[in-house]
Amino acid sequence: MSEGVQVVGLYVRDQDEAYEFYVGKLGFSVHTDARNGDYRWLTVQHPGQPLFQLGLFRPQAPMHDPATVQALQELVAKGAMPPLVLSVDDCRASYERLRAKGVEFTQEPVERYGNVDANFRDPSGNGWKMIEEGA
Amino acid sequence: MISGQSPELLRRLLRAKDRMDAGSHEEWSIPRLARVSGVSEAHFARSFRDAFGVPPHRYLLTRRLERAKALLRDTDLAITEIAFVTGWSSLGTFGRTFRDVTGESPGGFRAREKKEAFHQFDRVPACFLSAAHRPNLKIAVSEKRRQDGAANAHGSQAMEVL
Numbered sequence: 001m002s003e004g005v006q007v008v009g010l011y012v013r014d015q016d017e018a019y020e021f022y023v024g025k026l027g028f029s030v031h032t033d034a035r036n037g038d039y040r041w042l043t044v045q046h047p048g049q050p051l052f053q054l055g056l057f058r059p060q061a062p063m064h065d066p067a068t069v070q071a072l073q074e075l076v077a078k079g080a081m082p083p084l085v086l087s088v089d090d091c092r093a094s095y096e097r098l099r100a101k102g103v104e105f106t107q108e109p110v111e112r113y114g115n116v117d118a119n120f121r122d123p124s125g126n127g128w129k130m131i132e133e134g135a
Numbered sequence: 136m137i138s139g140q141s142p143e144l145l146r147r148l149l150r151a152k153d154r155m156d157a158g159s160h161e162e163w164s165i166p167r168l169a170r171v172s173g174v175s176e177a178h179f180a181r182s183f184r185d186a187f188g189v190p191p192h193r194y195l196l197t198r199r200l201e202r203a204k205a206l207l208r209d210t211d212l213a214i215t216e217i218a219f220v221t222g223w224s225s226l227g228t229f230g231r232t233f234r235d236v237t238g239e240s241p242g243g244f245r246a247r248e249k250k251e252a253f254h255q256f257d258r259v260p261a262c263f264l265s266a267a268h269r270p271n272l273k274i275a276v277s278e279k280r281r282q283d284g285a286a287n288a289h290g291s292q293a294m295e296v297l
Contacts, residue, residue, distance in 0.1 A: 013142055013146075073142040074140065074142060074145055076142070077142035077143070077145035077146040077149065078145050078148075078149055078186055078187065079149045079152070079153070083260075083263055085260065106153040106154075106156065106157055107156070107157050108157075112261055113261055117260070117262070119262075121149075121153070124146070125145075125146050125149055129260060129262065131260065
């Protein structure tokens with residue numbers, strides 16, 4: 001077993017909706033979907049990265065008080081969470097495929113500095129940049 | 136930190152911000168932005184400012200200036216051309232606004248930037264680098280002009296709607 005980053009989590013507004021987006025549209029697979037009462041630990045994986053899990057978490061009690069939950073939900077919805085980057089082999093082809101599935105793109109593919117990149121958001125507001133390097 | 140706005144409303148306001156990001160050279164009237172967000176025209180500007188801390192048209196102006204700076208730095212396009220493609224209707228307004236906000240003329244900025252290339256940032260995706268250098272416009276351009284004008288006596292004449 002090698003050492004490394006195992007899970008990085010995103011906050012989402014609704015885990016069912018996030019599941020449908022990351023699995024149903026982006027093509028990630030589910031690694032863990034475990035519930036305990038109101039709490040749900042949901043992580044997904046990119047098919048090319050078996051050692052890395054992307055967590056899809058909901059800001060909630062009892063980890064956070066109601067005001068903090070509200071603040072976190074607002075930050076996600078305003079697109080204020082940190083940048084996310086998805087590496088692809090063919091940005092334009094991925095753009096066409098994902099757009100046909102209803103992914104909300106906020107920037108069409110643009111070529112710059114030898115790369116092609118496009119932007120999309122998940123339903124919660126998390127912003128992804130999709131980059132094809134060395135195009 | 137908490138604006139009291141619902142996450143659903145904020146998500147829709149974010150859509151208006153995203154659309155300005157994607158097409159900052161376009162005309163973005165309040166009715167057009169309100170439609171994108173599904174908010175009434177009467178409430179849009181206030182809601183946007185409450186959410187993002189800046190009125191929608193000032194936000195648009197910072198994006199236009201960010202793009203103009205990138206084009207000045209990274210291309211050899213004529214300044215007139217850059218003013219036009221970034222959404223200004225006149226070269227004079229572009230030059231004046233650019234100078235009032237950044238403190239230097241478009242030509243002066245270009246000459247200086249060409250000398251100080253950003254080699255150390257080669258590994259940062261270009262858009263994030265560009266966003267980090269977006270003008271941080273905390274007051275209206277007209278207010279900035281008044282302050283600068285009071286300091287050095289000659290203000291500029293025409294006020295921009297932005």
